Amino acid sequence: MHRWHFDRIAVVLLAAAAANIASADDAENVERFKIAKHGDRIFLPVTVGDKEYQFMVDTGCTYTVFDRTLLPETALQTTTVRTPGQDKSIPLFDFPPARLHGIDLRAAIAAGKRGRLRSTPYALSLIEQDPLVPGIDFAPIRQASGEEIFGCIGMDFLHQWVVQLDLDEGNLTLSQRPQRSDSSQSIQLDYDEIGVPVVDCRLQGWGEASFMIDTGGTSGFGHELVKQLLGRELIQFGGLVRTRSLSGDRTTREYRLDRFALGNFSSNDLVFIESNKNTLALDYFSRFIVEFDFPHDRLYLVAGKDFDKPSEDDRSGLHLLQRDSKTLIDHIGPDSPASKADLIAGDQVIQVDTLEASHASLSDLRRRLMKPNAAIHIVVKREGKTINSVIQTDDVRPRARAASGTSPTTIR
Numbered sequence: 099m100h101r102w103h104f105d106r107i108a109v110v111l112l113a114a115a116a117a118n119i120a121s122a123d124d125a126e127n128v129e130r131f132k133i134a135k136h137g138d139r140i141f142l143p144v145t146v147g148d149k150e151y152q153f154m155v156d157t158g159c160t161y162t163v164f165d166r167t168l169l170p171e172t173a174l175q176t177t178t179v180r181t182p183g184q185d186k187s188i189p190l191f192d193f194p195p196a197r198l199h200g201i202d203l204r205a206a207i208a209a210g211k212r213g214r215l216r217s218t219p220y221a222l223s224l225i226e227q228d229p230l231v232p233g234i235d236f237a238p239i240r241q242a243s244g245e246e247i248f249g250c251i252g253m254d255f256l257h258q259w260v261v262q263l264d265l266d267e268g269n270l271t272l273s274q275r276p277q278r279s280d281s282s283q284s285i286q287l288d289y290d291e292i293g294v295p296v297v298d299c300r301l302q303g304w305g306e307a308s309f310m311i312d313t314g315g316t317s318g319f320g321h322e323l324v325k326q327l328l329g330r331e332l333i334q335f336g337g338l339v340r341t342r343s344l345s346g347d348r349t350t351r352e353y354r355l356d357r358f359a360l361g362n363f364s365s366n367d368l369v370f371i372e373s374n375k376n377t378l379a380l381d382y383f384s385r386f387i388v389e390f391d392f393p394h395d396r397l398y399l400v401a402g403k404d405f406d407k408p409s410e411d412d413r414s415g416l417h418l419l420q421r422d423s424k425t426l427i428d429h430i431g432p433d434s435p436a437s438k439a440d441l442i443a444g445d446q447v448i449q450v451d452t453l454e455a456s457h458a459s460l461s462d463l464r465r466r467l468m469k470p471n472a473a474i475h476i477v478v479k480r481e482g483k484t485i486n487s488v489i490q491t492d493d494v495r496p497r498a499r500a501a502s503g504t505s506p507t508t509i510r
Contacts, residue, residue: 128272128273128274129198129200129201129271129272130272131271131272132269133263133265133268133270134461135266135267136384136404138380138459139154139245139247139313139314140154140155140263140313140380141153141154141247142155142251143199144196144197144198144203144251145196145197145198146194146195146248147194151246151248152247152248153248153250154249154250155250155251155256155261155270156250156251156252156312156313156314157252157253157256157295157313158294158310158313158315158377159250159314160253160254160293160294161252161253161254162203162207162249162250162254163231163234163249163250164196164231165233165234165235165236165247165248165249166234167248168194168233169194170191170192173189173190173191174190174192175189175190176188176189176190190230190232191230191233192230192231193207193230201272203251204229207255210258236248240420241419241421242419242420243460244418244419244420244425244459244461245460253293253294254293257293257392257393258392258393259274259392259393260273260274260275260276260389260390260392261389261390261392262277262278262388262389263383263388263389263390264402265380265402266387266402276389276391276394276398277389278389278391278398279387282387282389282398282399282400283361283362283363283398283400284396284397285297285360285361285396285397285399286298286395287311287391287392287395287396289395295311295390295392295397296308296310296311297309297360297397299378300360301332301358302332302356302357302359303330303332304326307376308376309376310378311377311378311390311397312378312379313383315373315379316371316377316379316381317369317377317379317381317382318371318375318377318379319333319370319372319376320372320373320374320375321372321374323376324353324372327353332355333353333354333355333370334353335351335352335353336353350371350373351372352370353370353372354368354369354409355368355370360399363386363405365385367409368382369381369409384407385401385404386399386400386401387401387402412467412468413435413468413469413470413472413491413492414434414436414468414474414489415432415435415436415437416430416436416441416467416476416489417429417430418447418463418464419460420460424446425446425447425455425460425463426444426446427442427443427445427447428443435490435491438490439488439489440485440487441476441478442480444480445478445479445480446478446480447463447476448477448479450466450467450474450475450476451474451475453466470491471491473488473491474489474491476488476489
């Protein structure tokens with residue numbers, strides 16, 4: 099599947115329709131939001147000043163982060179943080195007035211019990227009463243995701259809440275008390291050195307391994323685990339992919355695992371990228387109705403409608419991005435179905451099957467490209483001319499074809 103990847107910066111900050119408020123219950127201190135279904139990134143509406151922006155819910159991010167355009171020109175200070183490619187200097191700003199519906203973000207974060215976060219060696223919040231906020235250019239993520247994302251809501255805010263995700267119906271609930279059903283399974287949550295939640299999972303033929311929960315990223319295996327799983331022939335190489343994130347473009351690998359278990363729930367034939375750490379993301383949790391009871395260190399799971407779904411994967415070799423409100427072909431995988439069609443990088447995509455690109459999200463367009471054994475009709479514009487083409491997919495994943503050659507660009 100085409101995924102864009104939001105790496106955690108500093109092992110702190112690196113870790114889809116717009117969310118709309120459904121209702122709020124002040125008596126029970128409950129906030130309810132409509133969100134995207136089926137494992138797309140989760141966005142909530144944050145009001146900065148008098149304008150509303152989309153912020154991504156990111157449990158893999160220790161701190162709430164704002165786009166630089168929402169912050170003053172001059173930073174109060176900077177800090178150096180670690181990224182997959184290199185050390186980066188990140189500016190820190192005074193936390194601007196911002197609200198998540200009825201919640202004052204700055205006040206909530208300042209008043210929260212942040213002992214887990216302040217004790218970490220990567221702590222960025224250097225002011226006791228008035229937290230600083232990192233400022234980052236989110237333009238690469240907006241381009242790759244096709245979403246107008248201007249920040250992320252991190253664990254400095256989320257750890258105070260019970261967060262329930264119903265990705266079958268597209269609902270997110272923030273509350274102070276658990277909302278779990280009697281049929282849910284309770285699983286222990288722990289936290290790593292930077293305050294990000296982790297959970298113990300089981301891999302067939304291997305045993306237990308700890309995985310970071312990262313709702314802003316993509317499910318992955320850490321480098322050392324990949325090495326050991328390959329040594330025991332427990333995973334299958336699926337191809338080379340280039341990931342695009344805030345830290346730049348980099349090449350990584352994708353693997354398939356026969357069987358994976360969390361608690362009493364087992365899933366078959368899952369896809370993981372090779373990453374810096376073991377991670378579980380929404381591509382996995384979309385199989386459940388999920389409740390993160392962060393105040394009490396518990397995770398509650400109920401099997402959802404998509405529990406038995408296979409991992410989705412691209413079948414076309416056509417990779418898209420969005421720039422200046424236009425959907426463009428970023429890259430065509432070598433020896434892929436798309437490479438046999440009359441398409442080239444830079445073409446403006448007008449239509450994919452019945453979906454008009456100007457009215458569809460990149461996630462919806464990419465899902466159309468996942469169909470195996472299908473004739474996918476594509477309309478593009480090139481140098482003022484309209485071109486109709488057809489991508490004939492088959493049952494072979496294009497990325498596996500590219501394993502020994504130039505890797506396709508995958509937006510994660």
